[in-house]
Amino acid sequence: MNANLKHVCVKAFLAVAFCACTAKVQAADIKVMSDSPLEPALTKVVDLYRQQSHNKVGLVFDPSPAVKKRIEDGESADVVIVQPDFAEALTKSGKVSAGDRPIIGHVGVGLGNRKDSPAYDISTVEKFKSTLLGADLLVFNSVKSGEAFAGVLERLGIAGTLKSKIVRTTPLGIFEPVLKGKGNDMAAGTIPLIATTPGIKLLGPLPAQFQSSLTYTAVLMAKTSQRDAAEGFIKFLVSREAKAAFAANGAS
Structure with missing residues (x-):
């Protein structure tokens, strides 16, 4: 290898090494x-x-x-x-x-049920209330979004009627009772989690007047x-x- 070619190869090697080191330093x-x-x-x-x-x-x-x-x-x-x-x-x-x-x-709050359950329309207050009253089990969490949903049931005047059907869980535990259930079981929770949980389908967001983002x-x-x-x-x-x-x- 002549001197000029050797010089070019060394420079190329150093340039590649420098770029690699720079990328390594810059990456966090x-x-x-x-x-x-x-x-x-x-x-x-x-x-x-x-x-x-x-x-x-x-x-x-x-x-x-x-x-x-x-x-x-x-x-x-x-x-x-x-x-x-x-x-x-x-x-x-x-x-x-x-x-x-x-x-x-x-992030808004919605209602979901098993994929093999009926696709209820909850777009109006009347349809939403009727859907909740028809539930065999209603699961929601014990933190902020769950407290907001509990307030919705109070405003609808059906908290007492549904009391025996309500299960409160951790935020990520709301789906297991529904997935294991065999009746008309529903979960209320944040929309992205409902929409992306396998085996669960999103019925929709709560009606606007009850929405709590x-x-x-x-x-x-x-x-x-x-x-x-x-x-x-x-x-x-x-x-x-x-x-x-x-x-x-x-x-x-």
Whole structure:
């Protein structure tokens, strides 16, 4: 190999090595803890973010109260996505930064049943009430969306009538009793979870006057070791592309 060719090969090798090292340095690995109802939509949004940034994102899902407790107990992350009141509590305890808290999405409440059960129309108050009264089992959670649904039953004047048919569970436990049931069993919960749970079909959102959307905000952990990447991820969550993906997966 002559000297010139050897020189060119060395330069090419160094250029490739430099690019590889640069890419390695630039790629970040961030951990995101999020409220469970956002899982179907946030997973799609994160796929888009990974494609564009080449950063790695580890997702951990739990209901907002559980996310708050895990962080207060010492679990670390880079970005936290929870309901605003939980974000406020974590800010006061110094666990998350006190900066901007952009609203990244809203999740509504709906009603679902087994795929082999009738497809009831719940688009009006009268049809919604009639469907609930015809249920053999009505399952909903014991946290914020479940409390809101319990309030709907009170407003409809049927809470007492349905009392013996109601089962309260954890947010992710609302589907098991329905899937195992053999009667006219229904689950009330967040729309993305109902729509993406195997064996369950979404009958529809609650009528507008009874709808109670959950709002989600993204905050930066105070002690994140990936501040730049974490801030960039939060900015991506409010981008036009991310909002379209959220909306397409039940989180407007």
